[in-house]
Amino acid sequence: MAAPSRAATPAPLDPVSVGLVTVGILGFAFGGKHGARHGFDDPLAVVTLLGGIALLTTFVRRQLGTTTPLLDVRLFGQRAFAVAVGCIVLAMVALIGLDFFFAQYLQLVLGLEPLAASVRLIPLALATIVGGLIAAPILARVGTRASIAGGLLISALSLVPLLSLGLADEWLILSGSFIVLGLAIQVVAVAANDVIVSAVTTDRAGDAAAIEETAYELGGGLGIAVLGSVLAAIYTDALTTVRGVPAAEMADSRESLSEATEIAAGLPAAIGDALVDAARLAFLDGLHVAIIASIVLMLTATAVAAAVLPRVFSGAR
Helix, strand or coil, X not given: CCCCCCCCCCCCCCHHHHHHHHHHHHHHHHHHHHHHHHCCCCHHHHHHHHHHHHHHHHHXXXXXXXXXXXXXXXXXXXXXXXXXXXXXXXXHHHHHHHHHHXXXXXXXXXXXXXXHHHHHHHHHHHHHHHHHHHHHHHHHHHCHHHHHHHHHHHHHHHHHHHHHCCCCCCHHHHHHHHHHHHHHHHHHHHHHHHXXXXXXXXXXXXXXXXXXXXXXXXXXXXXXXXXXXXXXXXXXXXXXXXXXXXXHHHHHHCCCHHHHHHHHHCCCHHHHHHHHHHHHHHHHHHHHHHHHHHHHHHHHHHHXXXXXXXXXXXCCC
16 A cells, blocks of 8 residues: 655646647547548648647647646656657557457457457456566566567567458467467556656656556557558458449448448348458458558567667666
């Protein structure tokens, strides 16, 4: 049990800053999602992306201009702190995004019932629990840099076998990758938490913890939005016209695999089956690209963590 503590000068609630960062993040995420689907030269994508960036820039300048900021962005001036937060965001982008898309893969591509699909996702959840239990001893033994960079590298490598998944239920490949991913990601999360909280004084521990929690939520949201945009864009391009499907229904089928499945149910059996088969293959193309994007993100984070983080982080306290 830790003794309760309170900042000497807690920051007051700043509704303007809350509005700026909320609308800015939503605008940026929507612009990226819309741009990936309709092209980044689309006027709506350009306006929302630039608008989100402008609002977030205004938010940062507002925080730097006050002695009691809602979010102390000066903390990111510490390289170890900034890298640790960034690693959490990128790890959650891959973990939450892929977890969300594999739920669709299992049900819509493989045709599994929700219960059967959930069972195949259990290894990932259990591995993260076990990873949390073994992370502290690993951190103490190998140090900060090896725990974070090594964990990210192993996470990236664990995704490679998933590129072999197709229309068959390869549950052993899926479970093996998920177990390694869950263990490695949790080691990264615990080691990054140690850096984030240790990088500040006790008086600012609440600020650091709030930033870390926001990184988890932001990473998860961006994972679904960004990787989802990538998957959707590839799916739309890969789903070519199926003979016998009216143009309007074909256009609607390119919106999502679930939409294609619903449309196929109302078509003659042979045509509907052909549409579903084509849509499943197109979804697989998008899923594979999303996996590759996750691998690239994790490898990038690995390189940055290895270059910036010290072997053992001593902290500010």
